[in-house]
Amino acid sequence: MGKRFPDAPLRPDIHAVARLAGLSTATVSRTINNTPTVDPKLARRVWKAIEELGYSPNSQARALASGRSRILGLIVSEITNPFFPELIQGFEDVAVENGYEILIGSTNYDPHRMELCVQRMLERNVDGVAIMTFGIEAPLLERFAERDIPLVFVDAAPQGSRFSTIEVDYFHGIREGVQHLAVLGHRRIGFISGPLQLRSAQERERAFLRAVAEIGIRPDAEWLCEGAHTLEGGIAAMTSVLNSGNIPSAIMASNDMTAIGILHALHKAGIRVPEDVSIIGFDDVNIARFTLPPLTSVQMSRHELARCAVFALRDHLEAQPRSPEPNYRVQTRLTVRQSTSHPPQEKL
Secondary structure (H helix, E strand, O other): OOOOOOOOOOOOOHHHHHHHHOOOHHHHHHHHOOOOOOOHHHHHHHHHHHHHHOOOOOHHHHHHHHOOOOEEEEEEOOOOOOHHHHHHHHHHHHHHHOOOEEEEEEOOOOHHHHHHHHHHHHHOOOOEEEEEOOOOOHHHHHHHHHOOOOEEEEOOOOOOOOEEEEEEOHHHHHHHHHHHHHHHOOOOEEEEEOOOOOHHHHHHHHHHHHHHHHOOOOOOHHHEEEOOOOHHHHHHHHHHHHHHOOOOOEEEEOOHHHHHHHHHHHHHOOOOOOOOOEEEEEEOOHHHHHOOOOOEEEEEOHHHHHHHHHHHHHHHHOOOOOOOOOOOEEOEEEEOOOOOOOOHHHHO
């Protein structure tokens, strides 16, 4: 038989927390489960006792008792694009602050992987799901609806009382980018989009065309290319522009990975940035500060996007007071670095 250690400390339980806090186990349980009716003063006593004892609530037991897993799902397109790991980190930070764990699924734009993601979410009995990708088919949405699981989408959501939408103001930041280039003297401005089956890519291209039209600029057809929101897509699109022989003095890209691909293609062709061509990206991922030159980019806050997603799901799950149309809106703004300057003729 193994040796016993009678003096070893027992793992603290909910009864120990209740004794130290001087409260009932029911109050402790309600506090741990974030029940809004608990008096804040009592809740502070509970959390202080939990901290002193080093008590870790049993999440599985809590789920059985409450009928909820306190797990939020997050489905993203891919994790090779730095935008998504930054989004995942923000989503986890906000979810944990609100008493939830998270389950991540990545589709890589593959319908079969999307189906597997949905299945995993259902098997883990998630309380709600943020869908930060495209291509989820109606039958998969119906599987969530059958379980009464709330969903939040970016830009557009299907009709339904358990669906919420986060609206991104793409136009504001892209307009700032176009006006920044115009003030520098650029009139020959191109745009490389993302895959145009993506609603977000469509919205960004529309925002660009609206912004240049405001200042009386009509880009040549060769300067409007469809990319893939990848490095390779940026390289291919920029190579196509170079091969046309009609090169703009500035190019905006639908995301930073595309912009970094553009930088690579221009460097390979011996074209300097920003001396010969100015470049603006979109997303302002952390790596944008470390490209050569550092990339001017339209910032879309991953933390704000994550915060809106968690709050939208929480509002569904915890019956928070809601206005008839909750405002889940993410702003964009331009961050100027060294990849933009005056067009070449302005420097002669």
